[in-house]
Amino acid sequence: xxxxxxxxxxxxxxxxxxxxxxxxxxxxxxxxxxxxxxxxxxxxxxxxxxxxxxxxxxxxxxxxxxxxxxxxxxxxxxxxxxxxxxxxxxxxxxxxxxxxxxxxxxxxxxxxxxxxxxxxxxxxxxxxxxxxxxxxxxxxxxxxxxxxxxxxxxxxxxxxxxxxxxxxxxxxxxxxxxxxxxxxxxxxxxxxxxxxxxxxxxxxxxxxxxxxxxxxxxxxxxxxxxxxxxxxxxxxxxxxxxxxxxxxxxxxxxxxxxxxxxxxxxxxxxxxxxxxxxxxxxxxxxx
Amino acid sequence: xxxxxxxxxxxxxxxxxxxxxxxxxxxxxxxxxxxxxxxxxxxxxxxxxxxxxxxxxxxxxxxxxxxxxxxxxxxxxxxxxxxxxxxxxxxxxxxxxxxxxxxxxxxxxxxxxxxxxxxxxxxxxxxxxxxxxxxxxxxxxxxxxxxxxxxxxxxxxxxxxxxxxxxxxxxxxxxxxxxxxxxxxxxxxxxxxxxxxxxxxxxxxxxxxxxxxxxxxxxxxxxxxxxxxxxxxxxxxxxxxxxxxxxxxxxxxxxxxxxxxxxxxxxxxxxxxxxxxxxxxxxxxxxxxxxxxxxxxxxxxxxxxxxxxxxxxxxxxxxxxxxxxxxxxxxxxxxxxxxxxxxxxxxxxxxxxxxxxxxxxxxxxxxxxxxxxxxxxxxxxxxxxxxxxxxxxxxxxxxxxxxxxxxxxxxxxxxxxxxx
Numbered sequence: 001x002x003x004x005x006x007x008x009x010x011x012x013x014x015x016x017x018x019x020x021x022x023x024x025x026x027x028x029x030x031x032x033x034x035x036x037x038x039x040x041x042x043x044x045x046x047x048x049x050x051x052x053x054x055x056x057x058x059x060x061x062x063x064x065x066x067x068x069x070x071x072x073x074x075x076x077x078x079x080x081x082x083x084x085x086x087x088x089x090x091x092x093x094x095x096x097x098x099x100x101x102x103x104x105x106x107x108x109x110x111x112x113x114x115x116x117x118x119x120x121x122x123x124x125x126x127x128x129x130x131x132x133x134x135x136x137x138x139x140x141x142x143x144x145x146x147x148x149x150x151x152x153x154x155x156x157x158x159x160x161x162x163x164x165x166x167x168x169x170x171x172x173x174x175x176x177x178x179x180x181x182x183x184x185x186x187x188x189x190x191x192x193x194x195x196x197x198x199x200x201x202x203x204x205x206x207x208x209x210x211x212x213x214x215x216x217x218x219x220x221x222x223x224x225x226x227x228x229x230x231x232x233x234x235x236x237x238x239x240x241x242x243x244x245x246x247x248x249x250x251x252x253x254x255x256x257x258x259x260x261x262x263x264x265x266x267x268x269x270x271x272x273x274x275x276x277x278x279x280x281x282x283x284x285x286x287x
Numbered sequence: 288x289x290x291x292x293x294x295x296x297x298x299x300x301x302x303x304x305x306x307x308x309x310x311x312x313x314x315x316x317x318x319x320x321x322x323x324x325x326x327x328x329x330x331x332x333x334x335x336x337x338x339x340x341x342x343x344x345x346x347x348x349x350x351x352x353x354x355x356x357x358x359x360x361x362x363x364x365x366x367x368x369x370x371x372x373x374x375x376x377x378x379x380x381x382x383x384x385x386x387x388x389x390x391x392x393x394x395x396x397x398x399x400x401x402x403x404x405x406x407x408x409x410x411x412x413x414x415x416x417x418x419x420x421x422x423x424x425x426x427x428x429x430x431x432x433x434x435x436x437x438x439x440x441x442x443x444x445x446x447x448x449x450x451x452x453x454x455x456x457x458x459x460x461x462x463x464x465x466x467x468x469x470x471x472x473x474x475x476x477x478x479x480x481x482x483x484x485x486x487x488x489x490x491x492x493x494x495x496x497x498x499x500x501x502x503x504x505x506x507x508x509x510x511x512x513x514x515x516x517x518x519x520x521x522x523x524x525x526x527x528x529x530x531x532x533x534x535x536x537x538x539x540x541x542x543x544x545x546x547x548x549x550x551x552x553x554x555x556x557x558x559x560x561x562x563x564x565x566x567x568x569x570x571x572x573x574x575x576x577x578x579x580x581x582x583x584x585x586x587x588x589x590x591x592x593x594x595x596x597x598x599x600x601x602x603x604x605x606x607x608x609x610x611x612x613x614x615x616x617x618x619x620x621x622x623x624x625x626x627x628x629x630x631x632x633x634x635x636x637x638x639x640x641x642x643x644x645x646x647x648x649x650x651x652x653x654x655x656x657x658x659x660x661x662x663x664x665x666x667x668x669x670x671x672x673x674x675x676x677x678x679x680x681x682x683x684x685x686x687x688x689x690x691x692x693x694x695x696x697x698x699x700x701x702x703x704x705x706x707x
Contacts, residue, residue: 002532010526051581109345117344117353119573121552123582128560137528137560210525211552213350215391219523254529259520260492 002134003252009136011247012144013206015151017220018227018239020199023154026234027171027191030080031094033101035199035224036217037108040120042068042203043212044112047120057124057204058142064200072196075104076189084188105217112214121211139208146205150198151240158236167191171234172284226266230273232283242281245269335383336373336643339403340413341424346391350548352416354576355439355622358614360384360413363630365613374638385409393423400424404431410643411633414438414626419494425452434636434649436629439622441465443502449670454649456666458625460675460692465593466503468677468690470510472591472700473541473567481702482566487516487539489530489554491547499545499571515539522547531557541567548573551592552582559586559706566702567591575621575679575686587681589703594621595679595688596661597696606660620679620686628659662694 017039024032032038042064046057083100087093125139158164169177170187178184206212227246231238246266253265273281340360343352364382367373372381385407389396396415403409404427412428414437415421421440428435429452436456442448443462449455476482486507490496496519507514516537520530527550534542542565544554551573558568573579574592596603598620606627610618618624635658636651637643656665664672676688680700689700 002529006526006528013525113345113349117349117357119350119548119552119576119578121578121582123556123584126556126559128562135561137556140526209553209556211549213549215345215347215349216523216549251526251529254520254526255533259489259518259524259527259530259533262524263521 001132003255004248005131005134005136006255007248007251008244009140009144009247010251011244012147013140013202014223014227014243014247015240016143016147016198016202016205018224018231018243019151019154019236020195020197020202021221021224022228022231022234022236022239023167023191023195023198025228027167028076028080028188028195029084029090029093029174030076030097030101030192032192032195033098033221034105034108034217035101035195036219036221037105037112038068038072038196038199038217039203039206039220040112040212040214040217041108042200043120043207044116044203044214045200046204046207047122047212048116050122050124057208061146061201061204064204065197068200069193069197073189073193075196076192079104080192081185081189084185105221109214109217115214117214119211119213120207122207124208126209137209143205143208146201150201151236154194154198154236163187163190226270229280230270232280234284235280235282238280238282242273333372333378333380335381336375336411336637337383337385337407337409338411338413339385339387339400339407339409341387341389341396341399341403341415343391343416343420344386344388346389348391348417348420351439351572354578354616354619356413356416356626358610358616358618359623359627359630362610362613363627363634366609367634373634374641376642389415389420393420396420397423397427400427404433411637411645411648413633414440414629418442422448425455428452429454432645432649434633434645434652436632436652438626438629445671446669453670456652456670456672458629458664458672458675459622460673460677461671462498462502463506464673464675464692465677466499466506468692469503469543469569469591470506470512472569472678472690473507473512473543474510476541476567476700476702479702482540484511484513485515485537485539486512486541486543487534487537487565488514488543488545489516489534490519490545491550492519492521493547495547495572496545503543503545512541520550522550524550524553527553527557528561530554531561531563535561535563539565541565542569544570546570546572548576552579555579555583555587555590559583562706564705567700568703569678574681575619577617577619580681580684580686586706588683589701590681591689591700591703592679592681592686593677594619595676595686595690595697596620596624597676597688597694598685600662600696602660602662621676624660625675628657628661628664631659632657632664 021035024030045064046060049055049060050057083096127138128135129138129141158168166182166187169182170184174184227239227242231242249265249269250262254262343349368381371379387399389399412433414435416439418440421437434454438458441459441462445457445461490500516534551570554570569591571593575594636648639651640647656663666672674693676691676694678690679686680689688697691697
């Protein structure tokens with residue numbers, strides 16, 4: 001039971017980390033290498049507000065959500081739309097967006113170092129909760145609940161609303177979506193902005209139980225990328241399930257075999273999925 | 288139109304925010320150092336003495352560097368320049384610092400050191416953060432004959448290294464001395480009847496953690512301890528609850544973690560959540576950080592960790608007050624003071640020699656005793672200062688040394704009594 005619960009909680013935080021990138025990469029087709037930095041920016045906001053004013057990160061979360069959305073929207077419109085316009089094909093856009101967002105990641109690291117160069121660490125809801133015969137940290141549980149809310153919300157939005165339908169259409173084929181009257185630019189900007197919002201919120205939540213610093217973003221980008229590719233690019237369900245699998249496996253390996261092998265086991269699973277289902281768990285096979 | 292407005296608002300927001308922070312606290316230590324340097328340069332006619340330092344301003348070790356090294360450089364530059372500078376050749380010359388960021392990348396680090404030596408032609412250099420970086424940079428320091436007073440560096444190869452690089456000095460002790468401190472502390476607690484024989488030991492799976500765990504294993508057994516849990520975890524593990532649960536299941540009397548900053552914080556948080564009931568709890572790097580006590584408050588009373596100082600000496604009190612006053616930050620309770628001592632040693636040696644002569648300064652450092660914030664420092668024939676605190680314990684908001692080598696002013700360790 002220990003393994004299942006802590007695996008679920010860990011998987012939940014992985015899902016938080018990956019869902020934003022999935023929207024950005026899957027729909028807006030921007031391989032956002034500054035994704036991790038955006039997450040750390042959310043964490044820094046939560047830390048900074050908490051240590052200076054004592055305000056709960058759960059309040060900061062809403063401000064970060066709004067700023068994350070607006071900031072990502074602006075970044076997409078100003079910096080990324082020109083890349084989308086001039087790229088002849090998907091491959092070209094991927095290369096261009098990787099370079100552009102790589103640059104942004106350095107910029108963001110610099111900004112964060114100048115704001116707070118030490119570790120972002122504080123105590124919030126760090127109390128034990130008994131859950132089905134095991135003890136978990138309240139802050140992890142809260143983050144998991146938010147992961148469920150956000151994941152569920154995104155799923156419903158994508159599958160039950162008209163806007164979600166348009167987003168999915170763009171994810172499948174921007175050209176075809178444009179032909180049936182969908183404003184592809186607008187939908188892409190929306191998906192990119194929602195992705196940024198989710199990532200910023202994830203940063204706030206993760207900062208309540210993981211000690212971050214200005215330079216740690218790249219680790220989260222890598223993790224998110226692995227999960228997105230495992231789950232299938234452009235599919236929210238895939239990311240959530242891949243994140244849960246990863247969390248479960250890491251927690252099982254750490255408890256039953258050796259904590260030293262968690263990283264190895266995560267990469268083993270990644271490797272197996274790439275070998276036997278290269279399009280990801282829920283991905284579409286390239287035509 | 289409105290997208291442009293949004294962007295402008297964003298920019299305006301970040302700009303005002305930025306200014307606010309610059310006013311409120313001197314966050315950007317580098318800027319502080321530079322301004323201090325510039326201001327005094329313009330105030331004084333004499334040519335500045337250039338000190339080079341390659342810092343990890345970004346990258347995995349940036350958080351530690353920002354706590355332990357950068358504020359001390361800022362403090363020292365301000366103090367010396369307020370006095371008018373260093374007395375060299377009959378005149379006072381101010382200090383100027385040249386800083387490069389190596390992104391915590393050894394290859395970048397070496398390039399930057401080379402650049403300091405050949406392009407900037409700095410007069411002296413300040414030692415880098417981290418054992419690996421000190422060792423990696425040692426050959427270049429030796430090539431250009433700069434003194435290298437390593438601080439944030441712990442190794443058992445001191446004799447071999449200083450034989451090969453006679454310009455290199457060590458101040459923070461050896462791996463064995465470091466581990467001996469922990470074994471002695473646990474032995475004392477066992478003699479007091481506070482703990483039994485069972486030790487749970489974990490380590491971060493990188494060079495630092497592995498070397499310490501390998502050194503500690505036989506030493507614990509030799510001292511009559513039984514290691515009931517012995518696991519490693521990868522650097523950056525997001526969830527350490529399986530580790531703490533595993534250790535708890537082995538019902539140890541003492542818990543020892545050879546850990547790095549992010550995991551030092553995470554392990555303590557998990558220990559509190561799991562109510563890991565041990566008479567002695569030790570974690571390595573960052574236990575001595577003010578942020579550690581700020582995060583956990585009174586819950587960490589009695590927690591043991593790497594470092595510790597004697598906060599009662601007048602020199603230490605004066606240093607801690609000045610540090611807080613100038614940089615706005617509380618110094619850590621471990622290598623901060625020793626890093627400042629490095630600066631004092633360089634200062635005294637340069638003034639003692641009376642001219643900018645690196646070889647003479649190296650000889651001067653070898654031959655003389657220095658009066659520093661950590662007490663008198665004298666290097667032995669292996670260029671090692673065998674006087675350092677190795678284990679500290681949080682007691683009433685201070686991280687007090689409870690084990691040392693050659694210091695002789697440590698307090699007796701006490702039991703960790705619960706996590707509240």
